[in-house]
Amino acid sequence: MLKPWRCCLPLYLLGLVTPGLVLAGHSFENTAIVRTIELGGSLVHVTTTYAVKALEDGSRLYTLALAEREHEKTSWLEAKIKGEAATLPLEEFGYSPDGDAYLYTVELPKALKLNASTNLVVDVVQTHVTYPWPAQAAQADGQSLKYETDLFVLSPYRTAVQRTKLRSPDPQVHSYTTLDDFDDFTTESPVTKSGATITYGPYYNIPPSANKEFIAEKQKHIAVHFAYDHPMLEVTSLKRAAEISHWGANLNIEDQMTLHNSGAKLKGHFSRLEHQSSHFYGRPSPQMLPALTLHLPAGIHSAYYYDLNGNVSTSRLRQAPSVPKGAQNNLNSIMELRPRYPLMGGWNYSFTLGWDSPLRDYAGWDRQSGKHVVGIPVMTIINGAVVNDAEIKIILPEGATDIDFFPPFPPLKSSLSTHVTYLDTIGRPAITLHYKDLTYNHAGTIYVTYKVPFSAHLRKPIAVATAFLSVFLVAFAAKRVDIRIQKK
Amino acid sequence: MADYASIEVLHKAVPAFSPYIPVGLLPYIAFILLSATFALGFYFSTSVPAQSIRSPIYNTSTDPPRICSLPKDTLPVRETAVASLASILGGFGVVALFCTVGVYV
Secondary structure, three states: OOOEEEEEHHHHEEEEHHHHHHHOOOOOEEEEEEEEOOOOOEEEEEEEEEEEOOOOOOEEEEEEEEEEHHHHHHEEEEEEEOOOOEEEEEEEEEEEEEOOEEEEEEEEEEOOOOOOOEEEEEEEEEEEEEEOOOOOOOOOOOOEEEEEEEEEOOOOOEEEEEEEEEOOOOOOOOEEEEOOOOOOOOOOOOEEEEEEEEEEEEEEEEEEOOOOHHHHOOEEEEEEEOOOOOEEEEEEEEEEEEEEEEOEEEEEEEEEEEEEEEOEEEEEOOOOOHHHHHHHOOOOOOOOOOOEEEEEEOOOOEEEEEEEEEEOOEEEEEEEOOOOOOOOOOEEEEEEEOOOEEOOOOEEEEEEEEEEEEHHHHHEEOOOOEEEEEEEOOOOOOOOOOOEEEEEEOOOOOOEEEEEOOOOOOEEEEEEEEEOOOOOOOOEEEEEEEEEEEEEHOOOEEEEEEEHHHHHHHHHHHHHHHHHHHHHHHHHHHHOOOOOOOOO | OOHHHHHHHHHHHHOEEOOOOHHHHHHHHHHHHHHHHHHHHHHOOOOOEEEOOOOOOOOOOOOOOOOOOOEOOOOOOHHHHHHHHHHHHHHHHHHHHHHHHOOOO
């Protein structure tokens, strides 16, 4: 999982030694916890609202707990005060063996006095958490997914009342865990269904649950089986190269993507006849991906789209005019792509998509420090898709020095290398960042600062001039060689 | 070390990137410089041995005039100058040509 927050290793080590300090179960009480799970395909959005009451004067650090399985599937975690836009500082403490959970502390904007309360909203995006069930489906069949989670939200604090709501995108819910013999913490029906929403709870007076005893004795596993008639998209591999050219004042961005339809695998063979007739009657296969619409940056031009076979002409770009750097922009260039073949369940499709854009829309020059500052978008959002592996390479002009980069969230790995391309002599410095499990929340901007001395700009013309001069030198020598057979 | 928020503010505040040579002029610069390189290369290639002009067999009234020829001197100062100038103009011209055709180097 990527970490948009600080990972405080020293405090983690302290936490291992003194777990009591980390599991601060005495500072707060949860007066209510409401967890809403928006079920989807590749991405599941979980919003948990904690109504917290301070049990001590000056309480400011609130501890969140995620079960191991939940932590593995979490790709994005963000905490805010309800009704406010600012995100709260989050620190990860890592795995707590005593609590059998991964702990995070959220720093509240203001310390709470005794018995004061606030509402904390924690947004989580989970990836690879739903799976098709049945795993295979024929071309004309529908698609259904299963989602599994734990019944209780873990917390190191006592909880007065808690409920979990699961919202299916389709009202057709095939089945869900009914908890027939479960009457702990509730005197009412433990689960109710209303339309596409299944509600587990309310459950009352839950003791601190982020511990092994509670998880072993009280925690339950729930599952929902629901219809999902949309393709489940994964980008198994994304390689983005952003090349900066000062001579051409251009930023070229090229994405090499491998798309995978992770929905129900196609049962049997693909029938083109059935595919054409289903389109004719307006009943296309629900889990099939026929086309893709991407929102690309404004001001792009010279877009290209090709795959292993060559140029793919089934695409259309609607350009939006260029927007100056830093200006508020609501416009996007729309790229409609139609792969060579429809992407059925279990199928893959690899392609390259690239475009040029004016460098002035992305880069600026700081006169004070003499540095260029450029902002490179991390990725292009594909609606509802998760990017399993991403490699972003930022290629700076030849001769760039004093390079520094500022990603919106820390990468798994970063490196500096040399990239050699047209008319290069010493090569261009390239920054490579690696990420995993990117979602729409990760669509930020990587800022890079660098210096390019004037002499570095002359490197290319001088290199070409040297090549010309060598040709002239050969001609110069050749003119002075007498190759006549008979000399007068 | 600057943090992300401050770099984000700096990026918005600084003036936009502007190249030393406007991009719109690059096609014209490429054409002019490469034409000049071609002309100088032609001039360089049509050099004539200095002795041939003063040769007894060279008839100034019947033989064609050596107007465009670069004399091949003992100390090749002029040849070197022409070659160097052509190379430099060609260097810049090729870079401008690459950018003109969409290979932004």
